[in-house]
Every structure is written in structure tokens, then in C-alpha cells.
Amino acid sequence: MSARTLLVVGSGPGIGRAVTTLFASKRYTNVVLVARRAESLAAEKAAIEHAVGPQVNVRTYAVDITDLAALGKALDDADAAIGKPECVFFNAARVLPSAFFEHDVKEIEYDLKITVSALYVLAQRYIPHLVSLAKAGADPDSEHSSSAKPGFLVTSSALPLEPIPQLFALSLVKAAQRNLVQSLHMAYAPEGVHVGVINVAGAVSPDDLERNPANIAARAWDWFEGLRGFEVVI
Numbered sequence: 001m002s003a004r005t006l007l008v009v010g011s012g013p014g015i016g017r018a019v020t021t022l023f024a025s026k027r028y029t030n031v032v033l034v035a036r037r038a039e040s041l042a043a044e045k046a047a048i049e050h051a052v053g054p055q056v057n058v059r060t061y062a063v064d065i066t067d068l069a070a071l072g073k074a075l076d077d078a079d080a081a082i083g084k085p086e087c088v089f090f091n092a093a094r095v096l097p098s099a100f101f102e103h104d105v106k107e108i109e110y111d112l113k114i115t116v117s118a119l120y121v122l123a124q125r126y127i128p129h130l131v132s133l134a135k136a137g138a139d140p141d142s143e144h145s146s147s148a149k150p151g152f153l154v155t156s157s158a159l160p161l162e163p164i165p166q167l168f169a170l171s172l173v174k175a176a177q178r179n180l181v182q183s184l185h186m187a188y189a190p191e192g193v194h195v196g197v198i199n200v201a202g203a204v205s206p207d208d209l210e211r212n213p214a215n216i217a218a219r220a221w222d223w224f225e226g227l228r229g230f231e232v233v234i
């Protein structure tokens with residue numbers, strides 16, 4: 001059986017690190033981390049290696065995912081080095097206040113590129129591969145037989161259904177993103193790919209009993225492992 005890879009787009013010290021660490025400790029030998037800042041990626045790589053242990057192999061790519069050419073180049077490199085992912089975890093977003101009507105339309109377009117354009121390009125690139133993993137999993141003669149667990153998971157929030165006017169830009173791009181993931185779920189869950197959202201329905205804090213990164217990761221893993229539908233709400 002080939003080594004399993006988790007691709008994390010939007011690696012950071014909060015939800016990103018907690019989900020990546022738990023998922024890697026449960027299932028993945030290879031982890032690919034994408035975020036803009038090289039120094040922050042180095043810290044994430046060290047934290048994940050420390051938490052998971054020497055069995056995990058972490059590669060990092062410092063890319064702004066709104067630069068689709070740079071994103072494609074990084075993923076070409078990762079795919080060639082360790083193979084395509086069995087699970088894609090999309091976690092990138094920019095949390096920035098947006099006031100009516102000081103907020104420039106270019107800022108909305110930038111947020112749409114993060115949350116929708118980059119996500120669509122990732123789906124275009126990897127969902128056909130995830131479908132083939134699912135089909136091979138059902139084939140008793142395949143090396144992936146009953147072992148593959150193809151996933152395409154996206155961190156979302158309550159904003160799509162409950163927008164906040166002071167965060168109207170993030171609210172609207174998250175709504176568009178959720179809608180895209182719902183369409184992908186409708187089309188590809190029947191093909192055996194677990195497509196869905198980790199709906200973190202409020203502010204995250206280490207002190208919050210529910211919405212702390214470790215609990216969010218634990219709930220997300222239980223949901224993913226149990227293949228329990230389109231979303232988990234935390």
C-alpha cells in the first residue's frame with residue numbers, strides 16, 4: 001500500500017495545526033502544508049513533527065493561493081515528490097473587518113479568490129483522483145482495496161447562514177464557498193468521496209469548552225472517520 005498523504009491548504013497555528021496533527025497521527029504518513037509565510041510554515045512543520053513523531057514526513061510550500069499559477073506549480077512538485085493526496089483539507093481564509101462602504105471591491109475579489117477560486121482549482125485537480133481512489137477501494141484486486149478514505153474537507157463557519165454586517169465580505173465569500181462545497185458533495189459523495197464542511201459556528205478560543213482547536217479537531221476526525229454527511233457543526 002502506498003503512503004497516505006494529507007494536503008492542508010491554509011496551514012496555521014489554530015484550527016489548521018490541531019486538525020493536521022490529529023489527522024496525521026490517525027492516518028497520514030505524508031503531510032503537505034501550504035500557506036503564504038515561510039517562517040510560519042517552518043513553525044507548523046516543527047509543531048506537527050513534534051506532536052506526531054518521526055513517522056510523519058512534512059513538506060511545506062510558501063504560496064499565496066490567490067496566485068493560481070504558483071499554487072499549481074507547488075502542487076505539481078508535491079504530487080511528483082510524494083503522490084497525490086488521499087485527503088484535501090482546505091482551511092485558508094482572511095478574517096478582516098469590512099465596513100459598509102469603506103471596503104474596496106478589490107478586497108472582496110481577493111477574498112473570493114482565496115475561498116472560492118483556489119478551492120475550485122483544487123477540486124478540479126484532485127476530485128477525479130479521489131473518485132478513482134474510491135472506485136479502487138471497491139475493487140478487491142486493487143492495491144487500495146477497502147483502504148482508501150478519499151476526503152475533501154473545508155473549514156466553514158456560521159457566516160453563510162448568519163452574516164455579520166461588520167464582516168459582510170467574509171460572510172458573502174463563505175456563503176459562496178459553502179454553496180460550492182454543497183454542489184461538490186451532491187455530485188461526488190455518491191461516488192465515494194467524503195466532501196463536506198467543518199462548520200465552526202462561532203469564535204475559536206483555547207478557553208472555550210467546545211470551540212477550542214483540540215476539540216474542533218477531535219469532532220472533525222470523528223465525523224470524517226464515521227462518514228457522517230455533509231457537515232459537522234461545532
Ligand SMILES: NC(=O)c1ccc[n+]([C@@H]2O[C@H](COP(=O)([O-])OP(=O)(O)OC[C@H]3O[C@@H](n4cnc5c(N)ncnc54)[C@H](OP(=O)(O)O)[C@@H]3O)[C@@H](O)[C@H]2O)c1
Nearest residue numbers: 010012013014015016035036037064065093157200203204
Ligand atoms: N478563528 C476563528 O475564530 C474561526 C471561527 C470560525 C471559522 N473559522 C475558519 O477557520 C479557518 C482558519 O482557522 P484559524 O482561524 O484557526 O486559522 P489557522 O488554522 O491558524 O490558519 C489559517 C492559515 O491560512 C493561511 N492563509 C490565509 N490566507 C491565505 C492565502 N491567501 N494563501 C495561503 N494561505 C493563506 C494563513 O497563513 P499565512 O498568513 O502564512 O498565509 C493562516 O495562518 C478559516 O476558514 C476560518 O474562516 C475560524
